Amino acid sequence: MDTMDFDLPALFEPVLSYLADALPHPLFSLLLNILSYALTLLYALLNLLAPLLSTSPSEWDLPTVLPPILTLLTAYLALTSIYRTTSWMIRTSFWFLKWGIILGTLVAAASWYIGATQIQTGVSSSGLVSHLASFAMDRLNGQNRNAVGGERMSRRGASHPLQNTVKKPKPWDSFDRHREWQYNADQQEPSESSDVDILMENLYGVAAQMLRGSWCRTLLHEIKELEKHPRGDWNLYRSN
Incomplete structure (x- = not known):
């Protein structure tokens, strides 16, 4: 299953339509990517566990187990990358804001x-x-x-x-x-x-x-x- 070609279920269409009108476009795109990768991760986990639980360990074969594992790892790495990038941007913004306030206060006090x-x-x-x-x-x-x-x-x-x-x-x-x-x-x-x-x-x-x-x-x-x-x-x- 390719994460780039994954389509969201029709259940989310009303919610996504409302969010598209209420949120800015960059924030909506980020939310849509997170939701897509999260559902891909969930489906890959289900596809991996379903054949493993329905068959005995002696019947497991590589063509059946390997594709869900690769999809699971791909979705997990994508979500991790999005989380780290977003958290770094937020921390950097707060760092500049904090030191800007401190330096501005010092300059005002010196003046x-x-x-x-x-x-x-x-x-x-x-x-x-x-x-x-x-x-x-x-x-x-x-x-x-x-x-x-x-x-x-x-x-x-x-x-x-x-x-x-x-x-x-x-x-x-x-x-x-x-x-x-x-x-x-x-x-x-x-x-x-x-x-x-x-x-x-x-x-x-x-x-x-x-x-x-x-x-x-x-x-x-x-x-x-x-x-x-x-x-x-x-x-x-x-x-x-």
């Missing part, structure tokens, strides 16, 4: 935290990385504290409030006003550090907290001193 920080401090933000690094350092060492217990100086502290920023002059304004605006911008830029600098400073603090060794503190002190002195002042720093 809310950054927005609340900007509203409370009135300081413009320089990026998400610096906010996350500062948040991690506050949880590890305490509020505005570094790894050795001292006060952590934020390089953003000198940045100007948003309400005090000078508006950029129009192209038709005077040259003196453009020059004054450029001078103010140049004075404000050094006080605002990049995300990489802030992240590296926080990484130094995390490393010091993990190791807690005297050599690590000495190394961090030397690195900070090197950052303070440019190359031209290296000899002066060495002499001190």
Whole structure:
């Protein structure tokens, strides 16, 4: 018996007609295939058991027993394949849905935290990385504290409030006003550090907290001193 040429009994026609109108076409096709393979499996099992039960074991022959067994295995493998494929699709969909909700919640919480920080401090933000690094350092060492217990100086502290920023002059304004605006911008830029600098400073603090060794503190002190002195002042720093 070929499973592809198997016809459903007329008993199922009213039910299938109703389901064809009520269900989407892909779902109805899947249900129809499952029903066809299930009935094929049942009929193959009956065709296998009927001759075996009606005759003695000495009269069993291979041409009578082998076709129902092959049909039974074919229907069973088809049903197993449909079940595994459908269950994998459902699990994958729920996996994407779960992690999409988790990531969306984390992004929304991070956005809310950054927005609340900007509203409370009135300081413009320089990026998400610096906010996350500062948040991690506050949880590890305490509020505005570094790894050795001292006060952590934020390089953003000198940045100007948003309400005090000078508006950029129009192209038709005077040259003196453009020059004054450029001078103010140049004075404000050094006080605002990049995300990489802030992240590296926080990484130094995390490393010091993990190791807690005297050599690590000495190394961090030397690195900070090197950052303070440019190359031209290296000899002066060495002499001190």
